[in-house]
Amino acid sequence: MQLDAHIDDLSAFVTASPSSYHAAHEVARRLQEDGWTLLSEDDPWTGGPGGYVVVRDGAVIAWRVPESAGALTPFRVVGTHTDSPGFKLKPHPTVGSAGWLQAAVEVYGGPLLTSWLDREIELAGRIVTRGGDELLVRTGPFFRIPQLAVHLDRGSADTVSLDRQRHTQPVFGVGDVAHADLLAHLAEIADIEADDLAGYDVLAVDSQPPRRFGLDRSLFASARLDNLSSVHSGLVALLESEAGADRDGGDPAIAVLAAFDHEELGSESRSGASGPFLEDVLRRIRHGLGADGEQATRALAASWLVSSDAGHSVHPNYPEKHDPVVRPLAGRGPLLKINANQRYTTDAHGAALWARSSEAAGVPFQEFVSNNTVPCGSTIGPLTATRLGIRTVDVGVPLLSMHSARELAHVDDLVSLSAALGAFYRGA
Structure with a gap:
């Protein structure tokens, strides 16, 4: 080739x-x-x-x-x-703070945490129905881990220190957590009823397409x-x-x-x-x-x-x-x-x-x-x-x-x- x-x-x-x-x-x-x-x-x-x-x-x-x-x-x-390396969706993943809807995620492996800030991330993986059927799902660009603005932390312009629990939970909307259900969204993508979703292994991935660039387009980012x-x-x-x-x-x-x-x-x-x-x-x-x-x-x-x-x-x-x-x-x-x-x-x-x-x-x-x-x-x-x-x-x-x-x-x-x-x- x-x-x-x-x-x-x-x-x-x-x-x-x-x-x-x-x-x-x-x-x-x-x-x-x-x-x-x-x-x-x-x-x-x-x-x-x-x-x-x-x-x-x-x-x-x-x-x-x-x-x-x-x-x-x-x-x-x-x-x-x-x-x-990246993040994996936790149990009871629909959470929120200060009016923002967030996804509860667990760190998977050893990612460079700061590289995940301020980029559009998608969810992808498998879900399993109550009957044992396995279905692949992906959301497309869905959430983002927002970095704290430099105006609110003047030292962050030179160094960023992230708490793996408090600072890595992405946002995917605003509203009342009681009226949002991330798992129901995944079930809808898979074309099944929400109560039929019995298990899931769903991870986060950067949604930006791979790209060639640089001198003679010799570099490849992905x-x-x-x-x-x-x-x-x-x-x-x-x-x-x-x-x-x-x-x-x-x-x-x-x-x-x-x-x-x-x-x-x-x-x-x-x-x-x-x-x-x-x-x-x-x-x-x-x-x-x-x-x-x-x-x-x-x-x-x-x-x-x-x-x-x-x-x-x-x-x-x-x-x-x-x-x-x-x-x-x-x-x-x-x-x-x-x-x-x-x-x-x-x-x-x-x-x-x-x-x-x-x-x-x-x-x-x-x-x-x-x-x-x-x-x-x-x-x-x-x-x-x-x-x-x-x-x-x-x-x-x-x-x-x-x-x-x-x-x-x-x-x-x-x-x-x-x-x-x-x-x-x-x-x-």
């Missing part, structure tokens, strides 16, 4: 994916449109050749079994996540680039890579895209990377190929997982926060993420794999390592490697403003990541 088409498609993907639940369904929708088979976890799986996809809550796993696949065919997995940039790149790579590509002249690999939920919370859920979702799917795939326990273990030992999650570009206004020598810059290629304490999984073999994949794709890459005084975060990589024992390497596109309501990337890196992941799927 050419650069302009790739960025336009990423914009459409992000726009269609305001929540992890929407993202999982959008991945499945696109694959079904391409002829892939949507499976249910509570149905039997035939396990024959072809492309398959399964959704678990806000996570999705897709895989392609080549015609020649057998009991010892290894996996090539791209692991990502669908969630982003909500949820951490980590929809990787989900999209992995999906494009999966669709564009050839089925059954030989792996160094040996057996073909089973290409897998695993997009987990709840990474921003630590991944400890049934749909997170610390949960059993990927293990369940890989076991069922292996069973469908007739593998016994010995063969399944051998195949996994020959498998690889690329953990693709956004990383940091060197910041021009805070260069001291970065390593003094290793200084990755947006626009110079995806990151190979390295950490001595295994917050990232990259080792010598993983570095060689990513070098081969990048070379095969004809794209550059650059290393990332943290300043020793600024500990890095982590990814689904160490969690998946620990749970499955699969060889793993950590990569991702460099960003500025990570965990902001609106993050910043370079268009070249977004395309290069997809190309390198495609080469990985084809057996580089």
